[in-house]
Amino acid sequence: MVKHMNRALSTFQPFTSNSDSGEPELKIALVALPYEEGPQRIMPLGLQNISAYIKKNIKQKKSIKIFDYSNLESSNTEQLEDLISWKPDLIGISIYSSHVCAAIHWGHTIQQSLPASFIFCGGPHISLAAEDFLIRSHPTFKLAIQGEGEHPTRILIEHFNTLPSLKNSIDYDNWAEQIPNTVWINSKGKIKHSLDKKLQLPASEWENPLMEYHSERLQNLYFTDRRDKKKRTAIALTSSRGCPLSCSFCAIVAADKEGPKWRAVEAETLVAWIGEALNSYDFQHIYIMDANFFVKKERVLAFSRGLHKLRGGTLTWSSSSTVGYLLKIRHELPTLVLQGLRLVEMGIEAGSQSQLDYMNKRVSVQNNIDAIKALQKNNIDIGLDFIMFYHDQKKQEIIDNLIFLVSAGVTEHESFDHYFNIMMLYPGTPVRHNLENSIGEKLSLEKLPFSRDFIDNYDVKKIYSTFIDDFAKPWLGKLEAAISSNLRVLSQSKSKSLKAQLSLMNIYLRHMPFIVLWELSHAKKHAPIEVIVPQFSNYTHLIESLLHRKDEATIARKIVEIGTTGVGGRSGELISKIS
Numbered sequence: 001m002v003k004h005m006n007r008a009l010s011t012f013q014p015f016t017s018n019s020d021s022g023e024p025e026l027k028i029a030l031v032a033l034p035y036e037e038g039p040q041r042i043m044p045l046g047l048q049n050i051s052a053y054i055k056k057n058i059k060q061k062k063s064i065k066i067f068d069y070s071n072l073e074s075s076n077t078e079q080l081e082d083l084i085s086w087k088p089d090l091i092g093i094s095i096y097s098s099h100v101c102a103a104i105h106w107g108h109t110i111q112q113s114l115p116a117s118f119i120f121c122g123g124p125h126i127s128l129a130a131e132d133f134l135i136r137s138h139p140t141f142k143l144a145i146q147g148e149g150e151h152p153t154r155i156l157i158e159h160f161n162t163l164p165s166l167k168n169s170i171d172y173d174n175w176a177e178q179i180p181n182t183v184w185i186n187s188k189g190k191i192k193h194s195l196d197k198k199l200q201l202p203a204s205e206w207e208n209p210l211m212e213y214h215s216e217r218l219q220n221l222y223f224t225d226r227r228d229k230k231k232r233t234a235i236a237l238t239s240s241r242g243c244p245l246s247c248s249f250c251a252i253v254a255a256d257k258e259g260p261k262w263r264a265v266e267a268e269t270l271v272a273w274i275g276e277a278l279n280s281y282d283f284q285h286i287y288i289m290d291a292n293f294f295v296k297k298e299r300v301l302a303f304s305r306g307l308h309k310l311r312g313g314t315l316t317w318s319s320s321s322t323v324g325y326l327l328k329i330r331h332e333l334p335t336l337v338l339q340g341l342r343l344v345e346m347g348i349e350a351g352s353q354s355q356l357d358y359m360n361k362r363v364s365v366q367n368n369i370d371a372i373k374a375l376q377k378n379n380i381d382i383g384l385d386f387i388m389f390y391h392d393q394k395k396q397e398i399i400d401n402l403i404f405l406v407s408a409g410v411t412e413h414e415s416f417d418h419y420f421n422i423m424m425l426y427p428g429t430p431v432r433h434n435l436e437n438s439i440g441e442k443l444s445l446e447k448l449p450f451s452r453d454f455i456d457n458y459d460v461k462k463i464y465s466t467f468i469d470d471f472a473k474p475w476l477g478k479l480e481a482a483i484s485s486n487l488r489v490l491s492q493s494k495s496k497s498l499k500a501q502l503s504l505m506n507i508y509l510r511h512m513p514f515i516v517l518w519e520l521s522h523a524k525k526h527a528p529i530e531v532i533v534p535q536f537s538n539y540t541h542l543i544e545s546l547l548h549r550k551d552e553a554t555i556a557r558k559i560v561e562i563g564t565t566g567v568g569g570r571s572g573e574l575i576s577k578i579s
Contacts, residue, residue, distance in 0.1 A: 024061070025061045025062060025063055026060065026061065026062040026063070026089050026090070026157065026160075027062070027063050027065075027086065027087065027088040027089050027090070028054065028062060028063070028064045028065075028088060028089065028090045028091075028092070028157065029064075029065055029067055029083055029086065029088035029090070029091045029092070030044075030047040030050060030051060030064065030065070030066045030067070030092050030094070031047075031066075031067045031069070031083065031091060031092065031093045031094065031106075032044035032047060032066070032067070032068045032069055032070040032094055033069055033070065033093065033094070033095065033096075033099045033102050033103055033106060034069050034070065034071075034072035034099075034102060043068075043070060043236060043289070044066060044068050044070055044094065045209065045236065045237060045238050045289055046094060046123070046149065046238075047066050047068075047092075047094055047212075048066065048209035048210075048212040048213070048237070049149075049150060049206065049207070049209045049212075049238070050092070050149045050150050050153055051064050051066055051209075051212040052206075052207035052208055052209050052211060052212050053150040053151075053153075053154065053201075053205075053206070053207045054150075054153060054154060054157065055207075056207045057154055057207075058154060058157055058158065060158075062157070065086065065088070066212065067082065067083045080106065080109060080110065080113075083110065084110065084113045084114060087114060087117075088114070088117060089116075089117060089118065089160070090117070090118050090120070090156070090157065090160060091110060091114075091117050091118070091119045091120070092119075092120050092121065092122060092145075092149070092153060093106070093107060093119065093120075093121045093122075093123075093141075094121075094122060094123035095121050095122070095123040095124075095125045095126055095133070096123060096124055096125050097124065097125040097128075097129075097251070097426055097427060097445075097448045098447075098448045099123075099125065100125065100133065100136070100445065100446050100447060100448075101446065101447060103121065103133075103137070104136060104137045104140070107119055107121075107137060107140040107141055108137075108140050111140045118142055118160060119140055119141050119142060120141060120142055120143040120144065120145065120156065121133070121137075121141050121143075121144050121145070122144065122145040122146070122149045122152075122153075124251055124252075124255045125427065126144050126145065126146055127146045127147055127255040128251075128254060128255055128426075128427040128428040129427050129428075129445045130144040130146050130183040131183060131191050132445045133445070134183060134184065134185055134191070135185070135191075136445075136446060138185055139185070142184065143156065143176060143179070143182055143183070143184045144182065144183040144184065145179075145181060145182055145183075146181045146182075146183060147181045147200065148200050148201050148241070150201045150205075150206075151180055151201050152179050152180045152181050152182060155178065155179045155180060156179050156182075159175050159178065159179065176192070176194060177192070177194045177195050178194065179194055180194060181194060182194040200241075200263070202263075203240075203241075203263045203264055203265045203266075204265075206265055208272075208273040208276055208277070209237050209238070209273075210235060210237050210273050210274065210276070210277035210281075211276065211277065211280070213235065213277070213280075213281060221233070221234040221235065221236060221287065222234050222285075223284075223285040223287070223316070223318065223342070223343075225285075225316060225342055226342075226381055227342070227379070232283075232284040232285040232316060233282055233283045233284050233285065234283055234284070234285040234286070234287055235277060235281060235283040235285070235286055235287070236286075236287040236288075236289050237273070237286070237287075237288065237289065238288070238289050238290050239264055239265050239270045239288055239290055239293070240262060240263065240264030240265070240290045240291070240292070240293065240295070241256070241262070241263055241264070241290075241291075242256040242261050242262040242263060242291070243256070243261065243262055243291045243292045243295075243322075244261045244262045244292070244295060245292070245322060245362070246360055247347075247349075247359055247360055247361060248358070248359050248360040248429060248430040248431045249359055249387075249390075249423050249424065249426070249429055249430075249431045250426075250429065251424075251426035251427075251428070251429065252291050253429075254426060254427065254428030254429045255428065262292070262295055264290075264295070264296070264299065266299070267299045267300075267302035267303040267306060268302070268306060270303055270306075271303060271306035271307055271309075271310070274286060274307065274310065274315075275310055278310065278311065284314065284315060284316065285315070285316045285317065285318070285342075286307070286315065286316075286317040286318070287317075287318055287319075288317060288318065288319040288320070289320070290319065290320055291320065292320060292321060292322055292325065293319035293320050293321060294319070294320075294321035294322075294325040294326055294328075294329055295325055297325075297328055297329050297332070300329060300336070301329075301332060301335075301336075304317075304335070304336050304339040304340070304341065305339065307339065307340060308338075308339040308340060313339070313340070315340055316340040316341075316342045317340050317341060317342065318341070318342055318343035318344065318345070318381075318383075319341075319343075319344060319345070320344065320345040320346070320347075320383075321344055321345075321346055321347075322346070322347050322363075323346065323347070323348065323361075323363045323367050323368055323371040324362070324363055324367070326344065326346060326371045326374065326375075327367065327370060327371055327374070330370075330371075330374040333374060333375070333377075333378045333380065334378055337378050337379070337380060341380060342380065342381060343380065343381035343382070343383055344375055344380055344381075344382060344383065345383035345385065346371065346372075346375070346382060346383065346384065346385065347361075347385045348368050348371075348372070348384055348385060348386055348410075349361060349385060349386060349387050350386070350387060350397070350400075350401060350404075351365060351368065351400050351401045351402075351403065351404020351405060351408070352365070352396070352397040352400035352401055352404070353365050353400075354394070354397060355387075355390070355393070355397045355400075355401070356368075358390070358392065358431075359387075359431075360430070365400075365404065368404070368408075369404075369408055372408050372409075372410060376409065382410055382413075383413075383418070384410055384413055384418045384419070385418065386401075386405070386418055386419050386421060387421050387422065387423050388401055388419060388420045388421060388422070388517075389420070389421070389422040389423070389451070389452075389455075389460070389464050390422060390423035390431075390451060391423065391425075391435065391451045391452070391454040391455050391456065392456060393455065393457060393460045394457055394460065395457065395459045395460055395463065395521060398460065398463060398517070398521050399518075399521050399522075402514055402517060402518055402521070405419065405514065406511075406514060411510060411511060411514060412510060414480075415480065416472075416476050416479070416480060416513055417476075419513070419514075420467075420468075420472060420476075420513065420517075422450075422451045422452055422464070423451045424448065424451065425443065425448065425449050425450075425451055425454075426448070427445060435454055439454070452464060452465075452468075462526045463517075463520045463521055466520055466526075466528075466529050466532075467516065467517050467520055467529075470528070470529045471513070471516050471529060471536075472513070475539075475540060475543065476513065478543050478544075478547060479509060479512060479513070479543055481547060482509060482542075482543045482546035482547055483506060483509050483510065485546050485547065486502060486505060486506050486509065486546055487506065489502060490502040490503065490506065509542075509543075509546075512539055515533075516529070516533050516536070516539075519532055519533045520532055520533070
């Protein structure tokens with residue numbers, strides 16, 4: 001849903017205190033790493049929260065910058081030139097479980113270039129595996145902050161500023177223990193934990209993260225409103241933390257295992273934050289990136305009413321929900337739409353009841369269908385979170401997932417990544433713990449293990465490897481590009497006949513991955529994909545033809561030759577097979 005857009009917004013400059021005191025300015029860098037092999041690009045919204053809090057709650061002279069490298073696909077340390085040239089005193093790096101190797105590499109590079117800088121870390125992975133990471137990265141990272149970072153970072157900065165003689169010391173026992181929820185390695189090589197365990201900052205003490213919108217990436221978001229096809233400039237934030245549910249695969253739940261499960265700013269505060277940001281930024285859409293925004297019905301309704309009063313009711317918004325909470329608010333959806341709701345990112349996860357139970361989703365397949373229908377009825381876009389594969393899977397669950405997706409009419413997402421995910425094995429989750437018990441060993445914390453390496457069922461393993469390695473990896477990206485190219489031609493064509501053919505072709509292209517996976521799941525024996533799916537060479541030829549912009553009319557006519565007329569919709573080839 002979130003795309004880059006080439007436009008220039010007014011850049012909100014990093015804060016620098018105007019203090020006239022003689023004290024030197026303390027430079028603080030907050031770093032978001034490249035996503036690398038992780039499942040998705042993660043915007044540095046947590047760093048915005050920390051930056052906003054520090055600026056409001058520390059009075060000494062300081063300058064804070066967020067260095068956002070999260071959109072990079074590789075860990076090329078040449079990108080660090082801007083950070084190194086700034087020469088910060090303190091460098092905090094946010095680490096996810098897919099970042100461990102990159103974090104160690106980047107941290108070492110930074111330390112070599114800036115030996116006087118104090119490097120510390122936090123983030124979801126550190127909340128789950130701080131000790132292991134410090135041992136692997138020693139002595140680059142001096143401290144690790146577990147849990148929420150605002151309050152510990154504040155105390156760290158205050159101590160750092162008042163104890164300059166200790167800045168480069170490796171023995172932090174006398175002052176690190178005063179920093180809440182901190183882990184470090186002392187001068188004797190022993191892991192130490194601070195005594196104070198204030199894990200979570202009350203929501204009433206959160207500061208407005210929208211005023212920390214320094215990242216070029218964050219300043220170049222847009223939302224495409226499918227109602228009028230207009231691109232709306234967008235801004236993103238989180239308004240709540242945690243989740244009241246206990247899905248067995250979820251890293252958020254694992255990292256938030258202490259303290260209240262879910263907490264949020266009041267609706268009035270959230271609206272005030274957005275109102276304040278409107279004075280500094282040009283945006284028309286708000287992405288609320290909470291793990292589960294719809295937890296409190298009255299809060300959602302109050303927020304929607306308040307937002308609708310800003311900018312003459314022209315602002316639109318999107319958010320996230322789990323199925324159960326969405327169903328509790330379904331009767332109010334028409335009102336929310338009138339007040340600007342356009343998209344809901346929803347954790348459906350599976351169309352198989354046994355898979356839902358395995359994930360501890362606490363919903364039925366019918367609940368999933370009802371939630372989807374409620375959104376479709378109100379013309380609300382659905383951002384589908386779906387896990388097609390997992391390590392303990394049975395073949396019938398793949399088939400059930402396909403039947404669900406097609407029959408529910410949710411196969412039109414702009415990115416295929418939403419459909420064909422495999423479960424991630426995050427540290428601290430029940431699914432990872434159960435797997436470790438079954439294989440009799442602990443999984444490495446250095447790299448996020450691939451669930452595919454632990455697929456037990458022979459049929460599932462062959463279906464997955466054939467689909468992913470022979471179709472998805474080489475062709476899904478090209479297929480998405482071909483669909484995009486086809487849509488551009490469709491929008492420009494004046495021929496009704498050609499428009500009809502191109503529309504049919506787009507339906508066919510959109511359903512191609514589902515057809516391929518369906519055939520693989522029903523093959524009587526394992527064989528190369530070209531044998532199991534005889535149309536495969538025609539599929540790939542069609543994609544290449546579209547990418548190289550050959551005659552569209554000729555390409556469109558080939559649909560009939562491939563025998564795909566009627567694929568998709570509510571009565572096409574695949575639906576006929578699964579009905």
